[in-house]
Amino acid sequence: MKITEGTLTEAWQRTVSEHALLHGVGLPPVALSEDELEACAERTEEAADDSLFLLLDEDGTVHGRHGPYLEVFATRDLEQVLYLIAEDAIGRDGGSPEETAVTLDRIDPAWGRRFRSGCLNGTGTVEECGRDPLEGLAWMAKSWREQAPYTTLSFFRAAPEQPVDAERLALLYGADPVQVAAGTRLKDLQAVDNGRAHWDRQWKSCCFGQAGGWTFLLHHDTPPGSFADKEAYAALGIKESVWLTATSSKAIYTLDYLRDGRRVDDDRGVLELIWYERGRAPYLRGGELDFLNRALRRAELDHPEVASTFELYFHALEGSLGLRVPRRDFAEGEVRAAYWAEG
Known part of the structure; x- marks a missing residue:
């Protein structure tokens, strides 16, 4: 009718x-x-x-x-x-x-x-979490709002469960090839001059690796001249990428999700995380990002003890897309790291 x-x-x-x-x-x-x-x-x-x-x-x-x-x-x-x-x-x-x-x-x-x-037709289901919500990705949400450890959290994969080569990706972004080849870790950068030198240079560093079937690359400012070799970047075979970017001085926190060369956004343009309020689906019901609406609802119901909407949002990204950043590797300084190459 x-x-x-x-x-x-x-x-x-x-x-x-x-x-x-x-x-x-x-x-x-x-x-x-x-x-x-x-x-x-x-x-x-x-x-x-x-x-x-x-x-x-x-x-x-x-x-x-x-x-x-x-x-x-x-x-x-x-x-x-x-x-x-x-x-x-x-x-x-x-x-x-x-x-x-x-x-x-x-x-x-x-x-x-x-x-x-969380599904408009009432037939969708999302498995209960059953684990600590602040482990896989959400552990980083609180500090990320304050631009730590990095303002840009980016993730890449060639296909489900097929991350791209993390070292090649870091080099194409401009990571120091000597440090990449040496297998430099975050603790190595922090150890110089008891960490004071790294404090001064951390805005010119990156961390990278693989987790949850994705390659992650975390950084602040991208150095000028990165991506100069477009053919080499294309050869990585990237089909999906997720970008979380924080500009805390302006209270702007955004999500960009690209799949097969196009932005997945239901024609909304920039997707700001502040649009999400607990109990209300932030994206078009039945649209391209409805999977994230459903994951958010599951996170809300599974973890009423989590007060931060940013932590719930990050946990939903882990539940729906599998995004992870290894908390222990960061805590122990074992995550791969490098400064941007000079010149």
């Missing part, structure tokens, strides 16, 4: 009347054009609070927007629209993700299962 403004209004009124927990929850503002949506948002005092608006196309597609521009879902399934309105309304009450799940359970057990899975 094609969704119209009338059918949407009637369906929501019926849903509210059948469930006491939704009494008083109004249908979000419905617009029939972009101009009407913008005008509606300007009239709504809560627009600055990321309120939910609905844009209804002639073909019956309902677009959910946070504010007039940020699209969070698009569907022609009326039941999905009703669920997403309820999820948004209940999530805004300030309860934990588990409390939201329990409330949705009480309205409809299928809705509770859908919320717990």
